[in-house]
Amino acid sequence: MEDMIKTQNLIYSYDEEDDEGEGTFNVVLDNISLNIHKGEFVAVLGHNGCGKSTLAKHFNAILLPHSGKVYVKDMDTSDEKHIYDIRQNVGMVFQNPDNQIVSSIVEEDVAFAPENLGVPPQQIAERVYNALETVGMTDYAKSSPHMLSGGQKQRIAIAGVLAMMPSCIVLDEPTAMLDPKGREEVISTVKRLNKEQKMTVVLITHYMDEASQADRVIVMERGSVIMDDVPKKVFSQVETLKEARLDVPQVTQLAYELRKCGIDIASDIISVDECADEIIRLIGKKQNN
Amino acid sequence: MIKTENLNYIYQKGTPYESHVLKDINLHIEKGDFVALIGHTGSGKSTLIQHLNALIKPTSGKIIIDGTDITLPKTDLRLIRRKVGLVFQYPEHQLFDETVYKDIAFGPKNMGLSEEEIKERVYEAIELVGIKESSLSVSPFELSGGQKRRVAIAGVLATKPQVLILDEPTAGLDPKGRDSILNRVKAMHEKTHMTVIFVSHSMEDVARIAKHVVVMNHGEVEMTGTVDEIFSHSKRLREIGLNIPQITQLAIRLAENGIDTGGTNIYTVDHAVSFLKGLLQ
Numbered sequence: 001m002e003d004m005i006k007t008q009n010l011i012y013s014y015d016e017e018d019d020e021g022e023g024t025f026n027v028v029l030d031n032i033s034l035n036i037h038k039g040e041f042v043a044v045l046g047h048n049g050c051g052k053s054t055l056a057k058h059f060n061a062i063l064l065p066h067s068g069k070v071y072v073k074d075m076d077t078s079d080e081k082h083i084y085d086i087r088q089n090v091g092m093v094f095q096n097p098d099n100q101i102v103s104s105i106v107e108e109d110v111a112f113a114p115e116n117l118g119v120p121p122q123q124i125a126e127r128v129y130n131a132l133e134t135v136g137m138t139d140y141a142k143s144s145p146h147m148l149s150g151g152q153k154q155r156i157a158i159a160g161v162l163a164m165m166p167s168c169i170v171l172d173e174p175t176a177m178l179d180p181k182g183r184e185e186v187i188s189t190v191k192r193l194n195k196e197q198k199m200t201v202v203l204i205t206h207y208m209d210e211a212s213q214a215d216r217v218i219v220m221e222r223g224s225v226i227m228d229d230v231p232k233k234v235f236s237q238v239e240t241l242k243e244a245r246l247d248v249p250q251v252t253q254l255a256y257e258l259r260k261c262g263i264d265i266a267s268d269i270i271s272v273d274e275c276a277d278e279i280i281r282l283i284g285k286k287q288n289n
Numbered sequence: 290m291i292k293t294e295n296l297n298y299i300y301q302k303g304t305p306y307e308s309h310v311l312k313d314i315n316l317h318i319e320k321g322d323f324v325a326l327i328g329h330t331g332s333g334k335s336t337l338i339q340h341l342n343a344l345i346k347p348t349s350g351k352i353i354i355d356g357t358d359i360t361l362p363k364t365d366l367r368l369i370r371r372k373v374g375l376v377f378q379y380p381e382h383q384l385f386d387e388t389v390y391k392d393i394a395f396g397p398k399n400m401g402l403s404e405e406e407i408k409e410r411v412y413e414a415i416e417l418v419g420i421k422e423s424s425l426s427v428s429p430f431e432l433s434g435g436q437k438r439r440v441a442i443a444g445v446l447a448t449k450p451q452v453l454i455l456d457e458p459t460a461g462l463d464p465k466g467r468d469s470i471l472n473r474v475k476a477m478h479e480k481t482h483m484t485v486i487f488v489s490h491s492m493e494d495v496a497r498i499a500k501h502v503v504v505m506n507h508g509e510v511e512m513t514g515t516v517d518e519i520f521s522h523s524k525r526l527r528e529i530g531l532n533i534p535q536i537t538q539l540a541i542r543l544a545e546n547g548i549d550t551g552g553t554n555i556y557t558v559d560h561a562v563s564f565l566k567g568l569l570q
């Protein structure tokens with residue numbers, strides 16, 4: 001499969017000085033080699049401070065590696081001549097919607113990026129319309145962003161990225177500040193982008209139920225990748241995840257506890273439907289005995 | 290402990306931006322209760338809690354805290370704010386002092402307490418939130434996100450409020466940080482019997498620690514009741530932009546398939562385990 005983003009032995013560290021002026025070396029990303037394929041939906045999990053946001057910022061050259069390489073569609077991010085190309089290919093959405101909105105009218109906000117890319121006005125209008133339609137916010141084109149809900153604002157932020165027509169979108173905890181409905185709106189928008197437009201998606205999140213909907217889950221701990229597999233395989237390792245200060249979806253936890261009680265329930269349950277089906281099957285089996 | 294009578298708040302009254310944020314709120318919160326306040330973004334939760342320690346004055350209606358009507362013109366608001374401690378969203382952004390000790394001591398110091406009393410309160414507060422004594426001399430900015438938040442909460446606890454209000458205390462924390470804050474708040478409530486009100490978007494958290502739930506929708510109180518009562522209205526909760534815990538969704542699915550979930554609401558994993566164990570073993 002073709003790679004969208006590739007990191008090779010990526011190392012990133014902060015230099016710190018203590019009170020005595022002694023320098024310490026704080027390694028944030030420790031030798032990360034990853035390939036994110038075109039069209040993939042990847043979730044990144046890890047506790048606060050594990051390096052996931054730092055990794056994401058390498059994906060569009062906001063940060064550059066101290067050693068190792070990051071390639072976006074085979075373009076080296078440390079090569080300055082690629083920087084505009086890279087940023088146009090990989091769009092980012094951050095946690096706080098209020099920090100990402102630049103204009104007082106929704107459609108102008110969405111037009112900000114293509115305007116800066118020097119896209120002809122006629123095409124800008126088309127791109128803005130398409131982007132708003134994709135996120136389901138066409139009715140709000142003339143509204144003022146500050147009057148919108150958190151979920152709506154995040155969808156505007158996503159539309160702003162889409163108007164650049166990127167091939168990959170990186171979202172850093174986009175739902176952390178949203179209510180359940182807002183979270184649902186954002187996640188279903190992201191899933192639709194991935195399924196219908198084959199957009200590569202990297203989603204950083206603390207919500208296990210969101211991660212369980214991805215094609216692939218990467219778990220980070222202390223700057224390293226400790227797990228990288230399909231959601232079912234990752235979430236069946238309940239103990240490893242808990243050691244990494246993480247959690248599993250409630251139904252996965254339930255199956256895990258039941259297995260500990262000697263009940264022969266599948267260990268790779270990650271959704272409500274699967275869990276209900278499995279319990280119904282077990283009850284049926286018991287009644288037949 | 291807290292009572293509101295026909296509380297109304299109209300934002301920018303008389304301008305084109307006028308909006309009726311709180312509509313006839315009648316609440317009654319008993320001393321020692323543990324209340325979760327839930328509702329979609331913009332439902333008025335934060336506006337409501339800011340009324341409870343007189344940061345905002347109502348357009349009409351009464352707010353009675355511990356027998357005092359705080360909407361009367363001559364009320365001593367400082368006294369009210371000592372009684373009702375408010376922890377904002379992302380409270381760690383409000384840390385400012387050189388050391389953890391000084392930061393926590395800021396509140397009691399402003400209350401004019403003696404050095405001895407201040408020290409006592411700081412130590413009591415860090416014990417409640419689980420911050421080590423050795424951290425007192427470090428800069429609050431050197432701590433992790435979860436620790437910073439606990440220091441910020443300790444700063445409010447050091448003023449010894451009778452009511453503690455927390456606005457989304459777990460927002461932005463990782464699962465471990467989330468659990469640790471919730472467990473601390475719960476333990477603190479059990480120890481001090483302080484009245485606690487917390488705003489949350491996480492139905493799992495609400496199910497785990499609250500006794501009562503107040504549900505807001507478009508500036509009105511949609512329903513109030515025990516956790517059991519509230520989560521039995523799953524359909525309505527979804528209509529108003531909320532949700533129910535994943536484990537409760539499972540229980541509903543099972544009930545739809547003719548599996549008797551005992552007529553009780555299942556809303557924590559522990560509860561589901563003990564119920565299904567009996568059924569499957």
